[in-house]
Structure formats: structure tokens, C-alpha cells
Amino acid sequence: MSGPLRLSGTPASGGYAEGPIFCLDGGAASYVPKGSAAAEAQTLKAAIEAASEQLAVLAAASTGEAADMLEFQSAMLADDSLSRLAFDAINAGRTADKAWADALAGEIAGYEAADDEYFRARAADLKDIRQQVLDALTSTRDRTAPPGAILFGEDIAPTRFLATDWSAGGGIALSKGSPASHVAMLARSRGVPMVVGLGSAAKDVAGLALLDAEHGGIVLRPTERDIEGFRKSSAAYGERRRRAEDGVMRSAATENGISVRVLVNVADPWDVDRIDIASCDGVGLMRTEFLFGKDLPDEETQYRAYRKVLEWADGKPVTIRTIDAGGDKPVPGFTVEEGNPFLGLRGIRLSLSRPEIFRLQIRALLRAAVHGNLKVMFPMISVPEEYTRAVALFAEEAKNLAVAGEPHAMPPLGIMVEVPSVAIAPELFSNAAFFSIGSNDLTQYVMAAARDNTAVAALNSVTNPAVLRLIAAVAEFGRQHDVPVSLCGDAGGDPAAIPHLLRAGLRDLSVAPAQLALAKAAIAGVTA
Numbered sequence: 001m002s003g004p005l006r007l008s009g010t011p012a013s014g015g016y017a018e019g020p021i022f023c024l025d026g027g028a029a030s031y032v033p034k035g036s037a038a039a040e041a042q043t044l045k046a047a048i049e050a051a052s053e054q055l056a057v058l059a060a061a062s063t064g065e066a067a068d069m070l071e072f073q074s075a076m077l078a079d080d081s082l083s084r085l086a087f088d089a090i091n092a093g094r095t096a097d098k099a100w101a102d103a104l105a106g107e108i109a110g111y112e113a114a115d116d117e118y119f120r121a122r123a124a125d126l127k128d129i130r131q132q133v134l135d136a137l138t139s140t141r142d143r144t145a146p147p148g149a150i151l152f153g154e155d156i157a158p159t160r161f162l163a164t165d166w167s168a169g170g171g172i173a174l175s176k177g178s179p180a181s182h183v184a185m186l187a188r189s190r191g192v193p194m195v196v197g198l199g200s201a202a203k204d205v206a207g208l209a210l211l212d213a214e215h216g217g218i219v220l221r222p223t224e225r226d227i228e229g230f231r232k233s234s235a236a237y238g239e240r241r242r243r244a245e246d247g248v249m250r251s252a253a254t255e256n257g258i259s260v261r262v263l264v265n266v267a268d269p270w271d272v273d274r275i276d277i278a279s280c281d282g283v284g285l286m287r288t289e290f291l292f293g294k295d296l297p298d299e300e301t302q303y304r305a306y307r308k309v310l311e312w313a314d315g316k317p318v319t320i321r322t323i324d325a326g327g328d329k330p331v332p333g334f335t336v337e338e339g340n341p342f343l344g345l346r347g348i349r350l351s352l353s354r355p356e357i358f359r360l361q362i363r364a365l366l367r368a369a370v371h372g373n374l375k376v377m378f379p380m381i382s383v384p385e386e387y388t389r390a391v392a393l394f395a396e397e398a399k400n401l402a403v404a405g406e407p408h409a410m411p412p413l414g415i416m417v418e419v420p421s422v423a424i425a426p427e428l429f430s431n432a433a434f435f436s437i438g439s440n441d442l443t444q445y446v447m448a449a450a451r452d453n454t455a456v457a458a459l460n461s462v463t464n465p466a467v468l469r470l471i472a473a474v475a476e477f478g479r480q481h482d483v484p485v486s487l488c489g490d491a492g493g494d495p496a497a498i499p500h501l502l503r504a505g506l507r508d509l510s511v512a513p514a515q516l517a518l519a520k521a522a523i524a525g526v527t528a
């Protein structure tokens with residue numbers, strides 16, 4: 001083998017890992033045919049049961065997002081229509097492994113061809129299920145990675161992630177993959193370094209590798225100099241993280257003493273159980289799509305979820321966003337099939353088109369408002385009429401609750417600034433109680449670069465002068481007209497973007513809980 005091979009990709013979960021490569025693809029043992037259709041069917045049934053048991057074990061040890069994903073996979077595995085295809089193929093003479101692989105292949109291809117990241121992520125779940133049953137059929141389940149290994153392959157199944165012991169370090173390097181995948185979310189919440197989109201230049205790799213998930217790269221067959229430089233960067237990163245964690249309970253302020261409020265973004269109401277309320281200034285964005293994941297939730301379910309977060313916040317502000325379904329977040333029974341969902345019936349547009357569903361959420365929010373310091377905001381506002389209509393629905397439901405004698409309160413109602421029409425003409429929305437800049441969508445719409453497409457990731461930059469100029473203009477408008485302005489997109493927690501955002505005039509940032517410490521540290525390094 002020749003010299004070092006350096007591949008670059010996209011960071012999906014920050015950090016550094018040095019360790020032996022463990023190839024995820026290939027290496028499976030071959031299946032031994034059982035000789036009769038009855039024996040093949042029996043073998044497949046046992047393998048499906050074994051895979052279900054494995055999922056149940058993992059589910060018992062998981063919470064939040066991971067538990068949901070495992071529940072989804074269990075439901076898929078229990079779905080007879082999936083296994084029936086395989087049993088039919090066995091009756092027609094196929095062996096259990098081929099019958100199962102073929103039955104899943106058609107389903108997976110359908111999901112993979114979807115334009116939408118959400119559906120492509122479901123294809124990863126199906127691949128995961130396929131592999132678990134194949135592993136059970138060929139007894140390759142025990143092919144475990146050595147401690148501290150860097151798992152390298154095209155993609156990684158979420159259950160493989162959950163079944164891996166990360167206590168000795170290690171990381172993930174994928175030739176494909178996406179920062180928006182389930183595994184990427186799990187990796188960020190567990191602090192496992194992960195890089196995606198490394199391309200297919202490396203095959204059959206082995207030996208020591210250096211994974212830099214801060215900048216997005218991996219070095220295979222590193223030289224002594226590579227190792228030395230890598231260890232310096234890794235140690236500096238570790239030190240920065242440690243120092244940041246030490247300061248997480250302090251209020252954030254710039255180097256020249258300007259205070260900045262740092263709030264957290266939450267989705268699952270159980271997320272808050274892992275966060276100390278004293279470490280943040282409240283919740284800047286509670287995404288409610290999570291509640292609408294599988295079925296449409298009733299008013300009571302929503303009320304309990306909102307109340308839980310408000311009570312946890314103990315008087316600090318909690319901004320809950322009304323459902324932002326559509327785009328990359330389809331909701332069965334609510335969203336519609338569209339050619340270009342990012343530009344379609346999404347967010348407030350969809351909610352206003354289905355008032356019977358929207359009213360349930362509004363009632364739940366009005367009732368929850370008595371339990372804390374609630375603010376509510378609407379996603380994807382493009383024209384003032386959308387805000388006016390949403391406010392009118394809040395007023396109507398408040399009246400209905402009053403007539404019914406139900407305790408409730410009217411929260412301040414604000415808007416997200418994520419469509420360029422709002423950022424360019426904020427004066428049309430000056431009656432909104434507050435603005436919250438959604439930099440993820442604002443950037444994708446200003447730059448015409450989809451937020452979930454690695455091929456245009458370089459264009460999707462919040463620090464492009466056009467995006468920053470809009471953010472600065474919105475912040476300035478807010479200052480002049482007493483409309484509070486915050487930012488709740490991912491840029492708020494990105495140490496590289498933070499100096500630009502503060503210089504653009506922002507003083508309220510809402511960040512993913514895992515980014516809280518580094519965000520506060522980055523703020524402390526800025527002179528604004």
C-alpha cells in the first residue's frame with residue numbers, strides 16, 4: 001500500500017477519534033440452505049423473532065429519539081405485509097436469506113428514490129431491519145467492532161450505533177450518509193464524532209485512521225507527522241470543550257461584557273429532563289413536529305407535553321412553535337404529496353388550510369399557558385395575512401375556552417423569520433409580538449441551496465454576506481421598533497457563525513442543548 005489517503009466530507013457530529021478502522025460493509029458469513037421450504041420458513045420466522053428481541057433489548061435501554069426509532073423499527077418488523085412477501089418467495093423455492101433480502105429491496109428502493117430527506121431516512125431504518133434479520137440468519141451478529149474503533153462504511157444502521165460501546169471512544173466515517181439522519185442525531189446527542197459524505201475513493205481499508213469531525217475529514221494510513229498534528233488538534237479541541245463545560249452554568253457575555261441570552265431548542269418534551277434549567281435562559285424553540293410523528297395527537301396529549309416543558313422552565317420563557325409540518329418533515333394524515341415540498345404547503349400555510357387540526361393545537365397551547373412563561377410563534381410566515389388569520393384563530397379559541405370555563409391565558413404571538421419576504425420587509429409584520437430568525441430555512445431560501453443536500457452544502461452558508469445582511473437588517477428593525485429579535489436556527493450554536501451573528505446585532509440565541517457550552521465559550525471570545 002502507498003502513502004496516506006486523505007478524504008474530506010461533512011462533519012455530522014463534532015470531535016476527534018484516533019483508532020483502528022472497522023469496516024461496516026462486507027464480512028458477512030454466508031447462509032446455509034436448509035433443504036426444504038418448511039425449514040426455510042421456520043428459519044426465517046426464528047430470525048425475525050431474534051431480531052425483534054434484539055430491538056426490544058435496545059429499546060429498553062433507550063429514551064427519547066432513539067426509543068422512538070426503535071419503536072418504529074419494531075412496528076415495521078411486526079408488519080406481516082413485509083414478511084408475507086418473503087414467505088411467499090420461500091414457498092416458490094427461494095432460500096430464507098434471498099427471500100428476505102428481495103422482499104426488503106423493493107421497499108427500500110421506493111423510499112430511497114424519494115426527494116425528501118425524511119423518507120430517505122426511513123429507507124435507512126428498513127436497511128437496518130433487513131440487516132438485523134440477515135445477521136440473525138447467518139449468525140454474524142457477533143461481528144463487533146474493537147473498543148475505540150472508527151466504524152467505516154457506506155452508511156451505518158441506527159441499531160448498530162446503539163449496540164456499539166462508545167465508552168472507549170471511537171467514531172463514524174461514512175462515504176454516504178447525511179447530517180440529518182437518525183444516526184447523526186444520535187451521534188450528536190452521545191458526543192460520538194462522525195463525518196459523512198467522504199465519497200467512495202476508499203475501499204477495503206484497514207489499520208489506523210485519524211478522524212477529524214471538527215472540520216470533516218479522515219486520514220487513512222497516516223504518517224508520523226499526520227499523527228502528531230492530529231493529536232495536537234484533538235487535544236486543543238478537548239481542552240476547549242472542557243473549559244466550555246466548566247463555564248456552562250455562567251450567564252453568557254462577550255469579551256467586552258455585553259450579555260447574550262442563550263436558550264435551548266427542544267423537540268421531545270423528555271429532552272428537558274437531561275438539561276439543567278439553570279444552565280440556560282429558557283427554551284427559544286420547542287419544535288412540535290415530534291408530537292405529530294406517527295398519529296395526529298389529541299388536545300390532551302399536546303397540553304401535557306407543553307405543560308411539562310413550561311413547568312420544567314420554572315418561569316423562564318418557553319417559545320413553542322406551532323406545527324411546522326411539510327418540507328422535510330412530513331406528517332402522515334396531515335401533509336400532502338408535492339413536487340417541491342420546501343416551496344409548498346408547509347408550516348403555517350398547512351395549518352391554516354386544516355383549521356380543525358390547528359385549533360386543537362391552539363387550545364392546548366392556550367390551556368398550557370397558565371403553567372408558565374409561554375410564547376407562541378408561527379413557522380414559515382410569508383405574508384402579513386397569515387399572521388392575522390392565525391391570531392384570529394387564537395382569539396376565537398380563547399373565547400370558546402372562556403365560555404366553557406376552562407383556565408387559559410393568551411401568550412404573546414410572534415413569527416419566525418425564515419422566508420426572505422419577511423426578512424426583506426419586516427415593517428409589514430411590526431404587529432407581531434416578536435421575531436425569531438430561522439437561519440436554517442432563511443439560508444436555504446436566500447441561497448437557493450437545499451439544507452439537506454450535501455452536494456450544495458458549501459452554498460448553504462449562513463455567513464454569506466447576503467444572509468448576514470438580512471439578519472442584521474432584521475435585528476436593526478427590531479431595535480428601532482421594540483420588536484424582540486432572536487435566532488433559533490442551527491447557526492446559533494455554531495462557534496464559527498456566532499461572532500458574525502453577534503456583530504449583526506443579535507443578543508438572543510437558541511441552540512441545541514449539546515451545543516450550549518461551546519456556544520457560551522464562543523460568545524465569550526467575541527468583541528461585539
Ligand code: PEP
Nearest residue numbers: 418438439440441488489
Ligand atoms: C430554521 O429554519 O432555522 C428553524 C429553526 O426551523 P427548522 O429547522 O425546524 O425548519
Ligand code: MG
Nearest residue numbers: 418438440441
Ligand atoms: Mg425552519
